[in-house]
Amino acid sequence: MNIEQTVQRAMHDVAELSDCQLIEPIKSDTLLLQSGLDSLGYAMLVAQLEEELGIDPFTELAITVYPATFAEFVAVYARGLEQQGQ
């Protein structure tokens, strides 16, 4: 499973747990704030991804631009994993 699929699946899991209705389909340019997850949903998503991937890039990286779209969100994790591997 690639990182994009991992994030997608985690979003669905979290939506179910947090009683949020995710929009379908989630595309690269889907705005995070319009994907259906609320702030609690995002917090849970970041916590779940930390468990699965072993990183919370929002804490560990000095992020200068917060992700606005799904693609940007995935990119933050991809970069985090890359840096972790170095």
Added chain:
Amino acid sequence: MNNLVGLINEHGANANIVGAVETYTVHQLMVYANAYRQTYSHLSKQPAALVYTNAASFIVGMLAFDGYCSRLYLCSDVLAKDLDANITRITIDIADASLTKHPSSVSVVESFVGEDQEQERLRGRVTTDSQYPNVVTQWCLATSGTSGKPKWFAHTLASLTLNCKTSPRLRDLCWANLYQAYRYAGLQVLLQVLISGATLVDDDSDDLLLKMQRWVNTNVNAISATPSMWRQMLMSNHLHNIPMQRITLGGEIADQSLLDNLAKLHPTASIAHIYASTEAGVGFVVKDKLAGFPVSWLQQGVSNAQLAIDEKQHLRIKPKHELDAQLTTLTDDNGYLDTQDLVRLEGGRVIFLGRASGVINVGGNKVPPEKVESVILLVEGVLQAKVYGQPNSVLGNLVVADIVIAPNHDWSNLSRTVREQCKLLLQRFEIPVKLRKIDSLVMSPTGKLNRSDDHV
């Protein structure tokens, strides 16, 4: 003068409230306030509860009953249910069409729009009717107690407005309304707007993107929000479109990376993190764009308070104003209140670590762990539960629970039941996002759950 109307008049009554449909001047709101005071004239020097509907209507209630009622409980309709049945509930919605059918409202409102009022408006003052008893109203705000039941803390207008500033520059600010105005932080925004003669943009949308688009259209340039809300705003494409002049953070720990991000996006904006609590009122404001506060304040104090760190590493604060009597047990002989906030010295700064009491701060919402534990313990087969906060980069902290179950119970079934029970009895932010099965929990010699190893 010790009341809100007097304070507003002192600095020129210029505030505007931009509602979802209509914009109100403070003069218009005062006309409504006078009418409501007549309708509820029997509440002179009596306690009353003001139930929140929208900003403009809430301000009408504040103008009407401050200096008039003995106590004013600021609440939501949920909080109102918890109050003593003898206290009169007042729900005002000036945008509500049914108001025009309310016999005691319209006739009175119309009778107040007179020539005198127009002249006062031109002089920059709002006027009150002549039957003003001029009492010092106690403003009561609710906070969650350990059991989850609201606890009410009394404040005076003087203590609530200690931090409100006025200047021509502040008058030009246009604030967004992001907080619940019956809570401490929301009330601060409302009072700052009223006293400085600024503008407040109010809307009831839950959609942050829609809100932010509206802020662009209504020239919002000042926002007060929790660090969690700011992180969410940063996750939009809109924040850079808002010409921020004033950025205020409160209700949670403001971390350096968030402060840096905001400063980078809005280099000319003033950025202030406010340390305050519902119980004690405002403490102090940090404006140097650095997390925590300077160690030198422990010696010098700040404008409205003296600060100290006790042997348990708790921040202690001695405000200039008088504290609610319920806080006496937390105050030492020298008048310093134990804030229950854990701090650490780090490179010339005092850095906040979290709540010593274990209370979990989920995006500005306080969750007493004991409340969640009591819900989990209701489930048959659960022997012990320990609830604590897990640090999270989006919401500050999330709630997680360690659970010990009885032998011959299936964890998978039991954890599902726990989750259902939590959904039924708790608010969303209080529900543990993770349930962990563990073998045993450490108890103190007195048989209490050992919280000394809290995951702060």
